[in-house]
Amino acid sequence: MKRVVVVGGGIIGLAVAWELTRRGAAVTVLEKEAHWAAHQTGHNSNVVHAGLYYRPGSAKARMSVAGNRSIVDFARENGVPVEVCGKLVVATDESELPALAELARRAEANGVPARLISREEALEYEPEVSCVRALRVESTGIIDFPAICRALAGLLADKGADLRLSTPARGIRANRGVEVATGTEVIRADALVNCAGLQSDLIARLAGITPRARIVPFRGEYYTLRPDRSSLVRGLIYPVPDPALPFLGVHLTRMLDGSVHAGPNAVLALRREGYRWRDISPADLAGVARFPGTWRLARKYAFPTGLDEVRRSLSKRRFAASLARLVPAVGPDDIVRHGSGVRAQALLPDGSLVDDFLIETAPNQVHVLNAPSPAATSALEIARHVAGLESLR
Numbered sequence: 001m002k003r004v005v006v007v008g009g010g011i012i013g014l015a016v017a018w019e020l021t022r023r024g025a026a027v028t029v030l031e032k033e034a035h036w037a038a039h040q041t042g043h044n045s046n047v048v049h050a051g052l053y054y055r056p057g058s059a060k061a062r063m064s065v066a067g068n069r070s071i072v073d074f075a076r077e078n079g080v081p082v083e084v085c086g087k088l089v090v091a092t093d094e095s096e097l098p099a100l101a102e103l104a105r106r107a108e109a110n111g112v113p114a115r116l117i118s119r120e121e122a123l124e125y126e127p128e129v130s131c132v133r134a135l136r137v138e139s140t141g142i143i144d145f146p147a148i149c150r151a152l153a154g155l156l157a158d159k160g161a162d163l164r165l166s167t168p169a170r171g172i173r174a175n176r177g178v179e180v181a182t183g184t185e186v187i188r189a190d191a192l193v194n195c196a197g198l199q200s201d202l203i204a205r206l207a208g209i210t211p212r213a214r215i216v217p218f219r220g221e222y223y224t225l226r227p228d229r230s231s232l233v234r235g236l237i238y239p240v241p242d243p244a245l246p247f248l249g250v251h252l253t254r255m256l257d258g259s260v261h262a263g264p265n266a267v268l269a270l271r272r273e274g275y276r277w278r279d280i281s282p283a284d285l286a287g288v289a290r291f292p293g294t295w296r297l298a299r300k301y302a303f304p305t306g307l308d309e310v311r312r313s314l315s316k317r318r319f320a321a322s323l324a325r326l327v328p329a330v331g332p333d334d335i336v337r338h339g340s341g342v343r344a345q346a347l348l349p350d351g352s353l354v355d356d357f358l359i360e361t362a363p364n365q366v367h368v369l370n371a372p373s374p375a376a377t378s379a380l381e382i383a384r385h386v387a388g389l390e391s392l393r
């Protein structure tokens with residue numbers, strides 16, 4: 001029986017562990033925090049994406065369209081709350097119509113059911129929305145990704161997997177097999193899968209791999225609509241995204257409990273797991289500053305995009321103004337801060353952000369080095385792909 005150590009107990013690590021277990025491997029999962037889904041998976045929008053945004057043929061496109069179905073099926077089979085409620089992408093003025101039409105073409109190319117609708121029809125879905133035209137996407141849903149992780153951990157425990165919380169991988173020696181030092185013991189296995197999210201490039205280095213990309217942490221901050229104003233939004237309302245940026249733009253999302261979340265924005269985090277401006281790591285910052293890609297990225301995006309994002313992060317009024325473009329009735333007094341998440345976004349030395357999922361392999365090793373949104377939606381598909389790789393056979 002093949003023994004595999006998975007580093008990381010987010011949705012990707014647990015999904016990979018489950019897929020490997022189903023295929024007969026003996027799996028150990030190491031998670032440095034005291035509970036599953038402690039970082040990206042537990043701090044996201046909880047949206048099951050449909051797969052319309054991504055370049056046709058890309059891993060993101062394939063795996064999100066398939067993942068949209070597989071994660072919903074998994075949730076239903078395992079008693080995890082999920083609702084396929086659909087969403088609107090809205091063009092708020094005429095200048096956004098070509099990009100909206102392009103999005104509709106992408107949706108079609110990716111096999112995502114979506115249709116362009118008039119302002120009048122959009123108002124039937126969302127009476128408070130402001131738009132000239134919209135794209136209606138039926139297969140988008142809302143889910144509880146941490147509950148998916150708890151379900152995966154339960155299935156793994158039932159099959160006898162070795163699940164270890166509060167157990168960081170601190171050292172890795174890879175030769176014929178792998179040895180992972182946790183500080184209190186050394187775990188020996190035949191193979192390693194690195195699903196460490198925000199730390200994934202560092203774990204790859206520990207294992208002797210020099211990844212092409214470096215993780216840059218982008219924080220996304222959320223507000224929530226005050227309960228007495230949450231009736232302003234019935235479902236999910238998204239702007240037309242800027243095709244030059246990897247993020248979707250601040251949007252309004254009705255959650256499973258009926259509350260409405262607004263966000264996330266995108267600002268550079270000053271620590272890999274930096275959920276607030278005051279979370280600063282000199283070591284992480286030095287690492288980011290030493291990487292040539294950072295400066296090239298800054299030249300491309302710092303002005304005005306980056307600066308505007310920082311201003312909006314610091315000003316509730318500006319944040320509310322972005323939301324008011326979608327739903328004009330939303331004002332600064334209607335929103336309350338509601339935490340943040342940090343995205344692990346891989347950056348190349350030439351300053352370009354890695355657009356697609358990135359997985360690198362070595363003998364007996366697989367490293368998941370870029371799994372940003374929609375990777376939670378795609379988790380079971382990424383897991384199937386990883387488990388089938390030659391390095392783990």
Ligand SMILES: Cc1cc2nc3c(=O)[nH]c(=O)nc-3n(C[C@H](O)[C@H](O)[C@H](O)COP(=O)(O)OP(=O)(O)OC[C@H]3O[C@@H](n4cnc5c(N)ncnc54)[C@H](O)[C@@H]3O)c2cc1C
Nearest residue numbers: 008010011012032040041044045047169197220341375377
């Ligand atoms: C703000 C935000 C909004 C998002 N919205 C959505 C959305 O609506 N839909 C969607 O599909 N996706 C969304 N995403 C993306 C999604 O959350 C991620 O793609 C997904 O959670 C990645 O899962 P992961 O397991 O790779 O990473 P993580 O969940 O970050 O898990 C990595 C784990 O590795 C552990 N780890 C790190 N180092 C070590 C070590 N040395 N030893 C042991 N353990 C270690 C960490 O503690 C962590 O628990 C969003 C992300 C963010 C940040």
